Amino acid sequence: MLDLGKNSDKVAVNALRGGSEEAFNVLFRKYSKKIYHISRKMSLGHEDAEGIVQEVFIKIWKNRQQLDSTLSFNAYLIAIVRSIVIRQLQRKANLTAYKKYSLQRMEDWDNQTEDQVIFSEMMNVSSKVMDTLPPGQKRVFLMRNLEDMSLDEIAEKLQVSKKTVKNQVFRANKAMRLSLLEQNIISLVGGVAVVLGDIFL
Structure with a gap:
């Protein structure tokens, strides 16, 4: 006692x-x-x-x-x-700002039907590719790009090395980028990818 x-x-x-x-x-x-x-x-x-x-x-x-x-x-x-x-x-604020920015960009394209279709397709493909990522890569990808966490913060949170986090982020980004390229989405939209905060580029 x-x-x-x-x-x-x-x-x-x-x-x-x-x-x-x-x-x-x-x-x-x-x-x-x-x-x-x-x-x-x-x-x-x-x-x-x-x-x-x-x-x-x-x-x-x-x-x-x-x-x-x-x-x-x-x-x-x-x-x-x-x-x-x-x-x-802060993470919630970043995610809220991201959503608001994406919606605002879509509103700005009200009269640009083709761009809207391409953007929607990019979001759809990105979501599907993300679901195919290994659980570890997907979690790190979301923590890095949507929660805006640093590599050190992610490593501490997951109790893994910073090198492991860096490798997972690289592999996830590569998979997303290649999928968009294969769908000819990045080449079509060019600067539109900035809506996603240059996540894949």
């Missing part, structure tokens, strides 16, 4: 550094609701806030040996929560 005493966080963190699951559970019970409420106050919905709680404690468990019991665990948690929430909100 973990004897917390007065310096409960310090004792729990020291035990956690040694791999104590009991200490981990103690800290989770103590701080999970607080993390949830902070996330909600930062404009996240119920499900996203619960996801933040899980992500924070997964990060803490994975990096438990780097914890410093002499520092405020509460302050450390708040810093992690804010960092993760801000990054998530």
Whole structure:
């Protein structure tokens, strides 16, 4: 049984550094609701806030040996929560902006039927090709191009090397580009591919 005493966080963190699951559970019970409420106050919905709680404690468990019991665990948690929430909100903003930009470009082409058809075909082919990618490549591709994550962020998130992420991104981009070329879509639209943020080029 973990004897917390007065310096409960310090004792729990020291035990956690040694791999104590009991200490981990103690800290989770103590701080999970607080993390949830902070996330909600930062404009996240119920499900996203619960996801933040899980992500924070997964990060803490994975990096438990780097914890410093002499520092405020509460302050450390708040810093992690804010960092993760801000990054998530930025990704959502990027995806929203991407969708709005694509829709705006389509509206700009109201009187250009041929371009609309080509664009729609490009989106259709891209979606089909993406579904044929190996799960790992597809996930990395989406994280890189739609969530706007860096290679380092993806590597950390997936717990793989940066080189592995880079190779998967390259292979996914190559598959998408070749498919568009085979369909004669890129050559037809030229600059229209910029609608996808130059993802494939």
